[in-house]
Amino acid sequence: MGSLFTPLSWNDSGLILAGIWNTIVISVVAIVIGTILGLIIGFIRSESNKTVNLILSSLLDILRSVPLIIQLILFSTFVGAWGYPLEPFVAGSIILSLYTMAFMSEVFRSAFESVHSSMLTASRSLGLSYWQTVFYIRLPIGIRTVFPSWLGVALSVIKDSALVSVIGYMELLRTSDQLISRTQQPLEILLGVGLFYFLISYPLSLYGKHVERKMAL
Amino acid sequence: MINIQNVHKSFGDLEVLKGINLEVKKGEVLSIIGGSGSGKSTLLYCINAIEKINAGKITVDDIDVHDKATNQDKLRQKLGMVFQQWNSFPHLTVLENVALAPRIVKKMSKDEAIEIGEKELTHVGLGDKFDVYPTKMSGGQQQRLAIARALAMRPDYMLFDEITSALDPELVGEVLDTLRVLREDGMTMICVTHEIAFAREVSDNIAFFHEGIIEEMGSPDQVISNPQKETTQKFLSKVLS
Numbered sequence: 001m002g003s004l005f006t007p008l009s010w011n012d013s014g015l016i017l018a019g020i021w022n023t024i025v026i027s028v029v030a031i032v033i034g035t036i037l038g039l040i041i042g043f044i045r046s047e048s049n050k051t052v053n054l055i056l057s058s059l060l061d062i063l064r065s066v067p068l069i070i071q072l073i074l075f076s077t078f079v080g081a082w083g084y085p086l087e088p089f090v091a092g093s094i095i096l097s098l099y100t101m102a103f104m105s106e107v108f109r110s111a112f113e114s115v116h117s118s119m120l121t122a123s124r125s126l127g128l129s130y131w132q133t134v135f136y137i138r139l140p141i142g143i144r145t146v147f148p149s150w151l152g153v154a155l156s157v158i159k160d161s162a163l164v165s166v167i168g169y170m171e172l173l174r175t176s177d178q179l180i181s182r183t184q185q186p187l188e189i190l191l192g193v194g195l196f197y198f199l200i201s202y203p204l205s206l207y208g209k210h211v212e213r214k215m216a217l
Numbered sequence: 218m219i220n221i222q223n224v225h226k227s228f229g230d231l232e233v234l235k236g237i238n239l240e241v242k243k244g245e246v247l248s249i250i251g252g253s254g255s256g257k258s259t260l261l262y263c264i265n266a267i268e269k270i271n272a273g274k275i276t277v278d279d280i281d282v283h284d285k286a287t288n289q290d291k292l293r294q295k296l297g298m299v300f301q302q303w304n305s306f307p308h309l310t311v312l313e314n315v316a317l318a319p320r321i322v323k324k325m326s327k328d329e330a331i332e333i334g335e336k337e338l339t340h341v342g343l344g345d346k347f348d349v350y351p352t353k354m355s356g357g358q359q360q361r362l363a364i365a366r367a368l369a370m371r372p373d374y375m376l377f378d379e380i381t382s383a384l385d386p387e388l389v390g391e392v393l394d395t396l397r398v399l400r401e402d403g404m405t406m407i408c409v410t411h412e413i414a415f416a417r418e419v420s421d422n423i424a425f426f427h428e429g430i431i432e433e434m435g436s437p438d439q440v441i442s443n444p445q446k447e448t449t450q451k452f453l454s455k456v457l458s
């Protein structure tokens with residue numbers, strides 16, 4: 001009788017690459033959508049009065065403080081139970097994007113608030129309209145100061161995307177989980193997966209630090 | 218012509234302008250002097266529609282500044298303004314700082330905007346700084362950049378709000394020289410300033426502000442050499458000492 005388990009082999013590389021690809025896709029989707037929504041919410045927050053800000057910040061606090069894994073399970077279970085079962089990719093993208101948005105909105109709020117009002121007055125005095133001032137002055141000046149924190153959020157989203165595995169999305173972690181049950185070689189596989197996350201995150205975070213240092217000068 | 222009739226302005230309960238009347242004709246230079254908090258900046262902001270007024274009327278070339286029907290973005294193209302803080306746009310080069318508003322407000326072509334930018338920068342003595350980022354320049358240079366940036370919109374009037382007050386003393390001269398050039402060009406200007414000697418030299422009229430009213434107004438000879446009011450005399454002896 002042959003073994004139940006088959007060792008890891010080159011035949012598995014297609015599976016692993018698909019897992020890597022899916023991790024990258026859902027991370028990019030979440031970062032792009034989360035950045036766009038975060039930019040809008042961050043702008044609204046920087047322009048709003050106390051009441052609006054209180055309401056918005058409570059909603060965002062929920063997204064930020066309920067563990068992502070619970071949000072994923074709750075969301076996919078509930079929409080499923082209401083009769084709209086979603087693909088794991090779709091459900092995962094929605095929740096991961098909203099989660100990203102919650103953190104990005106803080107990043108962009110401080111970006112907008114970092115531009116002193118006298119700079120905006122100077123712009124308006126040249127005849128630029130409110131929106132021209134937002135797009136040509138406030139946004140580009142503000143964004144420069146927050147690039148390192150934007151990158152920090154983006155990197156943590158790549159890592160957090162592993163949690164989407166709990167609702168069945170075949171990203172890298174879930175792929176390796178399946179390989180582990182088949183091969184019983186957890187050490188090699190998890191080391192490989194860890195190395196992948198490290199190789200993506202570390203150079204980017206070094207770059208972020210480099211930009212930060214350059215800005216401090 | 219800028220015409221200011223009985224303008225009142227309050228921030229909450231604090232009445233900052235208590236009935237201001239002024240007239241500045243084309244080609245004239247008016248300097249406004251007075252103590253801190255007397256409402257000088259606020260008046261400039263009201264002329265530029267950055268601040269609303271509570272009563273009275275301000276017209277610029279017969280356009281009612283605070284009328285609801287007035288396009289204030291358009292009106293501000295007539296009025297260049299330079300502030301105590303120069304507020305250079307740090308993400309743009311010196312030339313881009315000056316060319317930005319002509320390009321996006323006046324919708325000029327890139328070449329036209331650059332041509333105007335180069336001309337105005339040369340005019341204020343920054344002809345060798347086109348591609349520099351403004352944060353690399355001194356305060357005096359950045360303040361001259363702010364003047365060129367305003368001039369590039371080809372305003373009919375210039376409003377200056379204590380533009381030398383935040384400068385190191387050795388940099389004041391180059392900025393005042395730039396104002397002298399504008400004076401020679403025949404630019405109509407309102408200068409809020411603490412540089413009394415300069416005001417006396419370039420102004421057609423001087424207004425002394427005190428607690429939201431114009432305490433005394435007239436030619437430099439009248440207001441500076443022969444002030445009639447005790448508040449004016451006190452103020453002058455304080456700043457001239």
Ligand SMILES: Nc1ncnc2c1ncn2[C@@H]1O[C@H](COP(=O)(O)OP(=O)(O)O)[C@@H](O)[C@H]1O
Nearest residue numbers: 228231233251252253254255256257258259260
């Ligand atoms: N945006 C504002 N909100 C509330 N008070 C203000 C505001 N701007 C100016 N003030 C007050 O109005 C008064 C006049 O200010 P300002 O016009 O700046 O005086 P000056 O330029 O003559 O020093 C001051 O008491 C100042 O504190």
Ligand SMILES: [Mg+2]
Nearest residue numbers: 257258259379
């Ligand atoms: Mg002032």
